[in-house]
Amino acid sequence: MSQPTLSSCSVCGAPFTDARDHRSAARAQAAACHVCRRHAPAADRERGLVLGFNRRRRFGFLRASDGRRVFCRGAEVEPGRRLRKGDVVVFRRVAGRRGPEAQDVSMEASSADLKAWTARLVASVAPDRGSAGRRGSRNRADSL
Structure with a gap:
């Protein structure tokens, strides 16, 4: 079983993860977060x-x-x-x-x-970027 993906709720726009919605990208885009589903x-x-x-x-x-x-x-x-x-x-x-x-x-x-x-x-849920630097940037010493 693959890892759940981070999707955006079609109702409130909040990001959420849902293991049931990772099978289809189209289904994940149209899905609502658990809060919106519960309070339908x-x-x-x-x-x-x-x-x-x-x-x-x-x-x-x-x-x-x-x-x-x-x-x-x-x-x-x-x-x-x-x-x-x-x-x-x-x-x-x-x-x-x-x-x-x-x-x-x-x-x-x-x-x-x-x-x-x-x-x-x-x-x-975001990874700590403090020590890792920005994506795509390289340490000058690593490229030598």
């Missing part, structure tokens, strides 16, 4: 990523789990929440006049929380 939304709701949100004009766009852009009105966002680029949200997709729209949007994780968590995870 209810059947009528789906998870997405905020692409951008204009607070002044009160609208934005989400990237749904299937890759489609979904329009989001500010009135559909959970009261008291501010959406920012990179936030993970859960919503219901409905057909709008000009394409898919999000309803009943609630935040699941902020982009700041995800960045901090990802940095901690990467630091915990």
